Amino acid sequence: MTGTLWVGTRKGLFTLRADAQRRTWKLSGPQFLGHVVHHVVQDPREPRTLLMAARTGHLGPTVYRSTDRGRSWREASLPPAFRTAAAGESPRAVERVFWLTPGHASQPGSWYAGSTPAGLFRSTDGGERWEPVAGFNDHPMRPKWILNGTPDGELLHSILVDPRDARHIYLGISVGGVFESTDGGADWAPLNEGVAADFLPDPNALFGHDPHCIALHPADPDRLYQQNHCGIYRLDRPGRRWERIGNAMPKKVGDIGFPIVLHPCDPDTAWVLPMDGQTVWPRTSVGGRPAVYRTRDAGRSWQRLDRGLPEANAWLTVLRQAMCADHSERTGLYFGTTGGDVWASTNAGDSWRCLARHLPEIYSVTHAH
Amino acid sequence: MSCTVRIASPLHSYTSGAAMVEARGGTLAEVLGDLERRFPGIRFRVIDEQSRIRPHLRLFVNLREARDLSAPVDGGDTVHVICALSGG
Numbered sequence: 001m002t003g004t005l006w007v008g009t010r011k012g013l014f015t016l017r018a019d020a021q022r023r024t025w026k027l028s029g030p031q032f033l034g035h036v037v038h039h040v041v042q043d044p045r046e047p048r049t050l051l052m053a054a055r056t057g058h059l060g061p062t063v064y065r066s067t068d069r070g071r072s073w074r075e076a077s078l079p080p081a082f083r084t085a086a087a088g089e090s091p092r093a094v095e096r097v098f099w100l101t102p103g104h105a106s107q108p109g110s111w112y113a114g115s116t117p118a119g120l121f122r123s124t125d126g127g128e129r130w131e132p133v134a135g136f137n138d139h140p141m142r143p144k145w146i147l148n149g150t151p152d153g154e155l156l157h158s159i160l161v162d163p164r165d166a167r168h169i170y171l172g173i174s175v176g177g178v179f180e181s182t183d184g185g186a187d188w189a190p191l192n193e194g195v196a197a198d199f200l201p202d203p204n205a206l207f208g209h210d211p212h213c214i215a216l217h218p219a220d221p222d223r224l225y226q227q228n229h230c231g232i233y234r235l236d237r238p239g240r241r242w243e244r245i246g247n248a249m250p251k252k253v254g255d256i257g258f259p260i261v262l263h264p265c266d267p268d269t270a271w272v273l274p275m276d277g278q279t280v281w282p283r284t285s286v287g288g289r290p291a292v293y294r295t296r297d298a299g300r301s302w303q304r305l306d307r308g309l310p311e312a313n314a315w316l317t318v319l320r321q322a323m324c325a326d327h328s329e330r331t332g333l334y335f336g337t338t339g340g341d342v343w344a345s346t347n348a349g350d351s352w353r354c355l356a357r358h359l360p361e362i363y364s365v366t367h368a369h
Numbered sequence: 370m371s372c373t374v375r376i377a378s379p380l381h382s383y384t385s386g387a388a389m390v391e392a393r394g395g396t397l398a399e400v401l402g403d404l405e406r407r408f409p410g411i412r413f414r415v416i417d418e419q420s421r422i423r424p425h426l427r428l429f430v431n432l433r434e435a436r437d438l439s440a441p442v443d444g445g446d447t448v449h450v451i452c453a454l455s456g457g
Contacts, residue, residue: 056379057425057455058377058379058423058425058426058452058453058455059379059380059414059415059423059425059426060413060414060415060416060417060423062410062413062414075410077409077410079413081413081417081418082418082419083418084418084419084420085419091419091421092419093417093418093419093421094417094418
């Protein structure tokens with residue numbers, strides 16, 4: 001299967017296009033040079049369509065839409081924005097559109113967007129016009145859920161739509177936790193039982209956690225995985241208690257990181273990219289020796305995968321949107337670093353090679369077919 | 370009332386590359402409304418959804434910095450939409 005990697009960076013948008021065997025990759029771009037590109041996502045219902053969340057250092061945040069596989073882009077006519085604040089209310093403005101998720105397969109043209117400060121937005125016309133999801137943004141508990149917001153503003157990410165039910169949605173907030181809606185976004189409830197939050201005084205807090213990345217398995221939507229600030233977790237619904245599967249990681253490596261990527265077909269297989277979460281949280285590859293870890297048994301055991309990656313003196317950081325898988329029979333895995341390198345494996349992580357170097361700081365790597 | 374608006378370079382994609390455009394309005398809000406009608410999308414990149422000037426942009430009427438959109442604009446004035454020095 002051929003494919004394209006869309007690489008969103010702090011300074012523009014790049015593409016890497018593969019030949020049929022995924023042996024050679026051609027780098028092109030930048031498009032939108034100087035724009036901060038947070039996320040680029042293909043529409044699985046209409047593969048010619050891509051949406052991009054972007055801003056510049058000066059201008060406000062917006063969404064661009066392409067209907068020709070990224071050759072040309074047009075800005076949304078009504079980008080994600082909070083409603084006008086009522087008198088006496090603290091006014092909120094979208095500082096960045098951080099995350100994009102296509103809506104349910106039964107609802108062509110529907111999309112969700114997550115922002116900083118934490119806001120949820122919906123489009124029903126393919127990303128042209130966006131409206132705030134009041135059920136979340138104006139939820140009476142929202143101020144409590146996001147009480148401990150981070151200095152850079154909290155991030156709303158990992159919007160996951162259950163493929164069996166368009167009204168069943170999950171989302172993550174850093175910092176705030178995992179939240180679930182079963183009525184199409186009208187009401188929400190926290191779903192953080194079992195998740196550690198060692199930065200909170202209450203070890204049994206119901207919310208206030210820091211999920212870095214949540215993933216729902218498309219073939220088994222009752223299975224969720226989470227890479228959290230405090231470890232790696234799995235949740236099998238209808239259960240409500242997350243299990244810390246990161247406890248099976250080598251103690252010297254730990255289970256801290258940003259992304260978690262699932263196998264497209266096998267719900268027991270997932271990959272993470274551990275980063276150093278000790279003492280002052282350097283969040284670089286542990287010991288300067290980058291490695292991806294794979295589980296094939298739903299987190300009961302993990303295998304180190306570092307063939308082809310630098311053996312030493314490589315202090316990589318990989319952000320939550322910057323690692324992905326393709327849908328090939330031999331799963332392709334890709335990640336981009338904040339140092340501007342893109343790495344790939346075409347054998348499910350067994351070996352790695354570098355596809356591109358010296359790009360700007362990479363925020364997002366997504367695969368499009 | 371017609372004024373001249375100096376457009377910062379990050380916004381030139383909206384004005385087909387023009388660095389100076391004419392606009393009508395008696396306040397900054399009206400001038401920005403006129404710009405939005407002619408260059409759709411430009412206003413939201415400069416002004417947030419609470420009608421506040423975005424943190425990394427500055428608006429001047431002639432040599433006077435405007436803190437909000439109620440600032441009066443007279444015929445013949447020059448409105449400057451300027452990027453603050455920030456970032457890296």
